[in-house]
Amino acid sequence: MTAPLAARLLQAWALLAGASIGSFLNVVIARLPAGQSIVTPRSRCPRCGAPIAWYDNVPVLSWLLLRARCRACAGRISARYPLVELAGGAAALLALRRHGPTGAAAAELALVALLLALALVDLDTWLLPHALTGPLLAGALLLAPLGVTPAGALGPAAAGAAIGVAVLAAVALLGRLAFRREAMGFGDVWLLGGLGGWLGVKALLPVVLLASLQGALVGLLLAAAGRLPRHASTDGWVPPESAVPFGPFLVAGALEWLYLSGWLARLAPPLALFR
Ligand SMILES: [Zn+2]
Structure with missing residues (x-):
C-alpha cells in the first residue's frame, strides 16, 4: 500500500x-x-x-x-x-x-513554463523579450548533452537551434525587403531557434506547419469577425493591419508537437519521420 x-x-x-x-x-x-x-x-x-x-x-x-x-x-x-x-x-x-x-520531467516543466510566459507576453505586448528567449535557447543547448530534452543529444539540438534561427531570420529579412516594413519580429527568430534546440531539428517543420495553419485560421476568423487586435507594442512598432502575433502560435505548435506527436504519427504515419 x-x-x-x-x-x-x-x-x-x-x-x-x-x-x-x-x-x-x-x-x-x-x-x-x-x-x-x-x-x-x-x-x-x-x-x-x-x-x-x-x-x-x-x-x-x-x-x-x-x-x-x-x-x-x-x-x-x-x-x-x-x-x-x-x-x-x-x-x-x-x-x-x-x-x-526525473531530470527529463524537470526540463519539460521548465520548457513549458518559459513557453507559457513567452506566449502571453507576446499576446500582451507583441514582444518576445530576450530575458525569456535567451534562457530558452541557452537551456536547450546546455541540457541537450544530458539527454533530458526531447532533442535527445547536442547534435540535433544545435542543428535545430541553428536552422530555426536561420530560417526565420531569412523570412524576416525577405519580408522586410519585400514589404519595406517589419513582417516578422526578430523575437520570433530567437523563439524558433529555442524551439529547434529543445525539440530537435526534425521537429522544426511540423512545429512551423502547425503554427502557420493555426495562425492563418485564427487570423481569418478574427478578420471575418471584424475584430483584429491592433495596438502598438511598447517600443512603438505598430503591427500591420491584418496581423496577429506569431509567437503564441509557434508556442501552440511546439506544445502540440511535444505532447501529441506520438498520437499524430499514429494518425498520419509519415509524420513519424519528424519525431
Ligand atoms: Zn485592488
Missing part, C-alpha cells in the same frame, strides 16, 4: 509546485515587459496597489474564494491568473506522468 500512497503524494506535490510556478509566471508576464523587478516588491493589486497577503495569493483557490475581486478595492481580477496557475499545475502533473520523477 505504501507505493501508491507515495505516488499520490508525489502527484499532489507536483500539482502544488506547478501551480506555484504558474503563480510566479503571472508575475513575470505582468512585470517583465514593463521592465520591473520580478522579485520585489511583493505582489500588489494592479488597480489599487494594495499588497496581496499570502492567504489571498494561494494559486487558484484565492481567486475562487475572493470571487475574482481584489479584497481592498473590489476591482476585477482577470481569470487569466488562475488559468495560468492551473496550466502550471497541469504541466507539472503531465511531466511527472510522462517521465517519472
Whole structure:
C-alpha cells in the first residue's frame, strides 16, 4: 500500500509546485515587459496597489474564494491568473506522468513554463523579450548533452537551434525587403531557434506547419469577425493591419508537437519521420 500512497503524494506535490510556478509566471508576464523587478516588491493589486497577503495569493483557490475581486478595492481580477496557475499545475502533473520523477520531467516543466510566459507576453505586448528567449535557447543547448530534452543529444539540438534561427531570420529579412516594413519580429527568430534546440531539428517543420495553419485560421476568423487586435507594442512598432502575433502560435505548435506527436504519427504515419 505504501507505493501508491507515495505516488499520490508525489502527484499532489507536483500539482502544488506547478501551480506555484504558474503563480510566479503571472508575475513575470505582468512585470517583465514593463521592465520591473520580478522579485520585489511583493505582489500588489494592479488597480489599487494594495499588497496581496499570502492567504489571498494561494494559486487558484484565492481567486475562487475572493470571487475574482481584489479584497481592498473590489476591482476585477482577470481569470487569466488562475488559468495560468492551473496550466502550471497541469504541466507539472503531465511531466511527472510522462517521465517519472526525473531530470527529463524537470526540463519539460521548465520548457513549458518559459513557453507559457513567452506566449502571453507576446499576446500582451507583441514582444518576445530576450530575458525569456535567451534562457530558452541557452537551456536547450546546455541540457541537450544530458539527454533530458526531447532533442535527445547536442547534435540535433544545435542543428535545430541553428536552422530555426536561420530560417526565420531569412523570412524576416525577405519580408522586410519585400514589404519595406517589419513582417516578422526578430523575437520570433530567437523563439524558433529555442524551439529547434529543445525539440530537435526534425521537429522544426511540423512545429512551423502547425503554427502557420493555426495562425492563418485564427487570423481569418478574427478578420471575418471584424475584430483584429491592433495596438502598438511598447517600443512603438505598430503591427500591420491584418496581423496577429506569431509567437503564441509557434508556442501552440511546439506544445502540440511535444505532447501529441506520438498520437499524430499514429494518425498520419509519415509524420513519424519528424519525431
Ligand atoms: Zn485592488
